[in-house]
Amino acid sequence: DARVTQTPRHKVTEMGQEVTMRCQPILGHNTVFWYRQTMMQGLELLAYFRNRAPLDDSGMPKDRFSAEMPDATLATLKIQPSEPRDSAVYFCASGLIRQGGYSNQPQHFGDGTRLSIL
């Protein structure tokens, strides 16, 4: 089965450091999503891309977070500078979304990056 691959699986770093999380979407999927999971908020959508173009990043703190898709096989989520409140599990998901957003294809999730900021 094709899978979404996320690296690293775990990251522990100190406050103020830059953090980069990577995602390899499923080949052929045209839409990539970044989510954050916390105990308080549950699963929140941070940003997503269609055909590598950013469509919505309204869920993302703009001052310190950035998301990019350098190519079709790689999506990145960066935090600079990181803060303890960024500690969470970050999930990447990909899906095949048809024109106009109509799709009955589910999003497929990676296994996440567990981030701890000390």
Added chain:
Amino acid sequence: DQQVKQNSPSLSVQEGRISILNCDYTNSMFDYFLWYKKYPAEGPTFLISISSIKDKNEDGRFTVFLNKSAKHLSLHIVPSQPGDSAVYFCAAGSQGGSEKLVFGKGTKLTVNP
């Protein structure tokens, strides 16, 4: 304001019995609903979905029911098995698509042998 609510944080059932997980939503624009299952240290995996044009969708032991007037959906698992023990997330989308899903906070199901 939570648009998708799973009011039961946990549920415990006996093996072989039915598990019923519930989900309520507030946004009338939602027209596509999904259930995901999540094991510890893994990502959510898709389980079953339903479009608002239907009121029931079945896949093996899993059935999702949608009551649009009540803005309520439920997932029935029968018979429940110990391997079904996981956190179940309800998600909702609009415009018939699975773009921009809104997730509930999940219900932890424990199936006891």
